[in-house]
Amino acid sequence: MKKIKTGIFGGTFNPIHIGHLALANYICEFEELDELWFLVTPQNPLKESDFLDDNIRLELVKLAIEGYPKFLASDFEFHLPKPSYSCDTIDKLKKAYPDREFILIIGGDNWLIFDKWRDYQRIINENEIWIYPRPGSTIDKSTLPPSVKLTNVPEIDISSTFIRDGIKSGKDIRYFMHPAVYQKIKEEGYFL
Ligand SMILES: Nc1ncnc2c1ncn2[C@@H]1O[C@H](COP(=O)(O)OP(=O)(O)OP(=O)(O)O)[C@@H](O)[C@H]1O
Numbered sequence: 734m735k736k737i738k739t740g741i742f743g744g745t746f747n748p749i750h751i752g753h754l755a756l757a758n759y760i761c762e763f764e765e766l767d768e769l770w771f772l773v774t775p776q777n778p779l780k781e782s783d784f785l786d787d788n789i790r791l792e793l794v795k796l797a798i799e800g801y802p803k804f805l806a807s808d809f810e811f812h813l814p815k816p817s818y819s820c821d822t823i824d825k826l827k828k829a830y831p832d833r834e835f836i837l838i839i840g841g842d843n844w845l846i847f848d849k850w851r852d853y854q855r856i857i858n859e860n861e862i863w864i865y866p867r868p869g870s871t872i873d874k875s876t877l878p879p880s881v882k883l884t885n886v887p888e889i890d891i892s893s894t895f896i897r898d899g900i901k902s903g904k905d906i907r908y909f910m911h912p913a914v915y916q917k918i919k920e921e922g923y924f925l
């Protein structure tokens with residue numbers, strides 16, 4: 734039986750913004766995926782931990798993706814040891830969902846430091862990886878291994894850092910987020 738082609742888009746999502754949503758939407762519609770899962774990462778092994786609570790970040794992702802049938806918000810990594818090593822996550826996902834084929838979706842910024850990821854060579858050998866360009870992170874297509882594909886996602890120069898800084902300094906940056914995410918952030922006073 735044909736496996737369900739499922740993109741794994743792992744991220745800290747502190748918070749999710751329209752850059753994440755637009756690229757995920759593009760990949761689903763133009764790169765042939767059945768589903769894309771936003772896997773909220775409790776602790777990126779290479780990032781300082783000063784994030785909103787895991788469940789709040791997950792809740793914001795759920796608000797942002799509501800109604801689009803190809804997206805799912807996942808807490809799969811909440812139940813794994815921290816920090817969250819993607820090699821372990823993918824192994825466990827494959828065991829838990831044998832009816833699915835998983836494709837790792839990562840940003841150009843992460844691809845450029847991929848050799849810092851645990852077991853990165855094994856991830857490359859055992860999985861398909863799709864990367865997408867990110868402003869400031871130029872990818873040379875000719876250097877990519879056969880399992881790694883560069884997608885044509887349009888570049889949108891927004892980051893969660895920009896969102897956090899904007900909110901903190903009192904800017905009304907509502908159009909950089911899904912309206913429900915912005916409303917929740919304002920109601921709860923996140924990032925102030
Ligand atoms: N505007 C964007 N365009 C393309 N990729 C993005 C964009 N923003 C984030 N990503 C990618 O999405 C993944 C998850 O992003 P992450 O949660 O780290 O957001 P971020 O905006 O990079 O956050 P921060 O500014 O806090 O580092 C990463 O692989 C990152 O490269």
Ligand SMILES: O=C(O)c1ccc[n+]([C@@H]2O[C@H](COP(=O)([O-])O)[C@@H](O)[C@H]2O)c1
Nearest residue numbers: 743744745774777779817818819850851
């Ligand atoms: O496995 C690793 O060594 C590793 C190192 C850095 C980042 N990652 C993963 O990369 C994804 C993107 O992280 P982030 O913080 O850039 O959104 C997220 O799922 C992280 O757990 C994984």
